[in-house]
Amino acid sequence: MRLSKSWIIASKDFKTFLKKKNIIYSIFVVPFIVSFLFPIIIYYEQGKGGGGIPANELTVLLPAFTFFYLILAGLIPTTIASYSIIGEKVEKSFERLLATPTTDSEILLGKGISSFLPPIGAILGGATIFMVLMDLVTHDTLGYYFFPNWNAAAVLFLMVPLAAIMSVEWNVVISARVSDVRVAQQIGMLLILPFAGIYVSGELSLIQLGDISNLLIISGVLLAVDVLLLYVAKATFQREEILTKWK
Amino acid sequence: MIETENLTKKFGDLTAVDAVTLRVEEGEVFGFLGPNGAGKTTTVRMLCCLISKTNGEARIAGYEVGNDADSLKIRKLIGLVPDNVGLYDALSAYDNLDFYGKLYDCTEAKRKENIQRYLTMLGLWEKKDVAVGTFSKGMKQKLSIACALIHDPQVLFMDEPTANLDPESSKTVRDFILELKKEKRTIFLNTHNLDEAQKICDKIAILNTKLMAMGTPEELERSVSGRKTVVQLVQMSDAVLVALRKLPLGDMAVDGNTLTVDVKDPDKENVAIMDAIYRAGGHVQSATVVGSTLEDAYLKLVRRENK
Numbered sequence: 001m002r003l004s005k006s007w008i009i010a011s012k013d014f015k016t017f018l019k020k021k022n023i024i025y026s027i028f029v030v031p032f033i034v035s036f037l038f039p040i041i042i043y044y045e046q047g048k049g050g051g052g053i054p055a056n057e058l059t060v061l062l063p064a065f066t067f068f069y070l071i072l073a074g075l076i077p078t079t080i081a082s083y084s085i086i087g088e089k090v091e092k093s094f095e096r097l098l099a100t101p102t103t104d105s106e107i108l109l110g111k112g113i114s115s116f117l118p119p120i121g122a123i124l125g126g127a128t129i130f131m132v133l134m135d136l137v138t139h140d141t142l143g144y145y146f147f148p149n150w151n152a153a154a155v156l157f158l159m160v161p162l163a164a165i166m167s168v169e170w171n172v173v174i175s176a177r178v179s180d181v182r183v184a185q186q187i188g189m190l191l192i193l194p195f196a197g198i199y200v201s202g203e204l205s206l207i208q209l210g211d212i213s214n215l216l217i218i219s220g221v222l223l224a225v226d227v228l229l230l231y232v233a234k235a236t237f238q239r240e241e242i243l244t245k246w247k
Numbered sequence: 248m249i250e251t252e253n254l255t256k257k258f259g260d261l262t263a264v265d266a267v268t269l270r271v272e273e274g275e276v277f278g279f280l281g282p283n284g285a286g287k288t289t290t291v292r293m294l295c296c297l298i299s300k301t302n303g304e305a306r307i308a309g310y311e312v313g314n315d316a317d318s319l320k321i322r323k324l325i326g327l328v329p330d331n332v333g334l335y336d337a338l339s340a341y342d343n344l345d346f347y348g349k350l351y352d353c354t355e356a357k358r359k360e361n362i363q364r365y366l367t368m369l370g371l372w373e374k375k376d377v378a379v380g381t382f383s384k385g386m387k388q389k390l391s392i393a394c395a396l397i398h399d400p401q402v403l404f405m406d407e408p409t410a411n412l413d414p415e416s417s418k419t420v421r422d423f424i425l426e427l428k429k430e431k432r433t434i435f436l437n438t439h440n441l442d443e444a445q446k447i448c449d450k451i452a453i454l455n456t457k458l459m460a461m462g463t464p465e466e467l468e469r470s471v472s473g474r475k476t477v478v479q480l481v482q483m484s485d486a487v488l489v490a491l492r493k494l495p496l497g498d499m500a501v502d503g504n505t506l507t508v509d510v511k512d513p514d515k516e517n518v519a520i521m522d523a524i525y526r527a528g529g530h531v532q533s534a535t536v537v538g539s540t541l542e543d544a545y546l547k548l549v550r551r552e553n554k
Contacts, residue, residue: 008349012335012342019337019378092331096394099295099327100350101319240298244258 001109005102009110010117013084017118026079027118031072031126038065039133046137055142062134062146063210064202066155069127071195073163076122078188081115081171082181089179089246098239108172108237115168120161127156154215162222167191169229176236176246248273248402248433249294253303256289263289265457266303271450273401274431276424278438278448278464282549285454287437288330291404294435296321307402323351326395330406330437332387336380340371340390343379344397351398358397365393369423385416392423403427406437421447441542451541459548467544475537476517478506481530490527494519510536 017023042061046052053061088094097107131147138146171188178184198218202209209215249271256264264286271277281287292298294305296318305312310321334343341362348358366372369389379387388408395403408424409417417440424447427434438444444451445464452461460467480487483504491499496516497509510516513536524531 005350008346012338012346015342016335016337091333091336092329093333093335095292095297095329095331096327096333096347096391097350098297099322099325099329100347101323101352102350103319243292243297 001103001105003109005106006110006113009097009102009107010113013111013114014118016087017080017083017114020083023080023083027076027122030076031069031122032129034068034072035126035130036133038068038130039137042134043137046141052141058138058141059146059210060205061203062138063151063155064199065130065134066127066152067199067202067209069123069130070155070159070163071192071199072123072126073119073160074167074192074195075189076119077115077164077167078171078191079185080119081111081168082175082184082188084111084114085172085175086179086181086184089175090181094242098242104237104239105234108234111172112165112168115171116161116164120164123160123164124156127152127160150212151210151215154212154219158219159215159222162219162226163195165226166222166229169226169233172233173229173236176241179246248275249277249305249307249435251290251294251303251305254290254293254300254305255302256286256293256298257301262456264293264454267454267458268303269452269458269461271433271435273433274428275449276428276434276436276447278436278444278451279454280438280441280444280451280545281454282439286456287454288406290454291327291406291435291437295325295327295404323398324400325402325404326398326400328392328395328403328405328408330410332391334379334387334390334394337378339376339378340366340382340393341375343390344394347394348397353398361397361399362393365396366390368426369393369419383416385412385419388412388416388420389423392420396427400432402433402435404435404437407439408436409438409440409443417443441540441545445541453545453548455549460544464541468538468541474510474513475543476508476510476513476520476534477537478508478520478524478534479532480504480506480524481532484527484529486527487524487529490523491520494523496520504532 042053088097131152135145135147167188170191171184174184174187178187198207201207207214252268253266254264254268255262255266267290279287279290289298293300294307294312296312300313307321308324310317312321335346338346344362344365345358348361353361362375363372366375369392371386371389371393374382374386379390382390392405392408405424409420412420421443424434424436428447436444436448448464450462451464451467453459453467481504483501483506488501491506491508497511500507508520517534517536521531521534
């Protein structure tokens, strides 16, 4: 496997994304809205009478908010992967690309990089803004800076990448079955349901998202699903399959 | 340069390419003719190591098609112009070419040189920074050919390069192929366009799942079909047709008062034809002997196979 080949393919995709405003919006708008929205909500809640949200509730609420970035990690890469992979189908450029001296794995990795890096960059950038603003609005109530902490690190640097990888792999599998970017995105979004379920469970205190051991268990499950999906994606992304069986 | 022996591809129960044996010499322009679904694209895809073969052997420049270790080497020395242009509409012509140049490991200097060379040759240099999405079909097709040539491949596979192009663009593409022929590149040309094949190919094969015939355009014209006698009558009548059908002639076609008969030996058969017409009360306005064309040969072979 030659990483340089994958990087050439990813770089071409980055160039394409930069020319398409809707892709740029898909990558950056939601993470940045969320990053400002949650601190603003807390800020206004704190400003209300009665002392606002008590410190013990904030320590439950803030990890749950952080978990929202996991949902974004499931959501945004699927949008980008749809453009990256189905875009090749729509432009009928797969045959020419597959005829170059690159292996299936190199092309798959290139597509993975282009679908993974921009959303991860946007999510981590948004999360940084979120943590800084949250610290500013909660410091008086908590008496300390809540972020950064190990839980947030586990979510952002372990679970978010694992969820994003899952999202990309899931989209490769979908791409074999559909030939429309929007349909692929809609099916791809089904992936956020389990993450949304975990987020809601955290908000309802059914799962303690502030407990690092719970996060590691969820990460283990994500890793196992990633490995499984990698095999399925690799089996799907074979040049003969792409040219003769993909819709 | 390209050799196949009993090359076969099956998709389940369907045989797409059946035991094709052919040989293309270095520097030759090889025309691959056949109706839709004849297996032309499937053959090219097998030769370009895009899909696996079911049976048989194929070699390109000595490398074995189907051997994993040779696949990357084969793909490095070939260029493919697919039937769909397959370009990135959001990127400029320059960026499209640069991308493929990088994938073929061309140095930056070589990429720059070849991009300028081919875009200039194809009249696209002025548009090098324009997004391909704004290009006409003809311009896209030219750029598609340039993409396949960016790494100076020894063998160029072209799948219907002039399909859906206007006559002027088709001519530009044909002239460009002739330029490449002068550079002694081996070109494997899938086409429906018989006139194009006749004009630019050194050798032609006719495929209809099986290989029906192969040879130079002249050989095919001569071997597959003889000559034709075209007789213009003052008035066609049933009596004339009955009289002609009694003669041991080849295929006969009637279009109004025009009669076209396949003849093997015009000197002998034309006398019998004229005599039969005269005896049946017919009057001949004119009679011409014409040579059969590649189109005649092609249609005859394909129709025979379909029967």
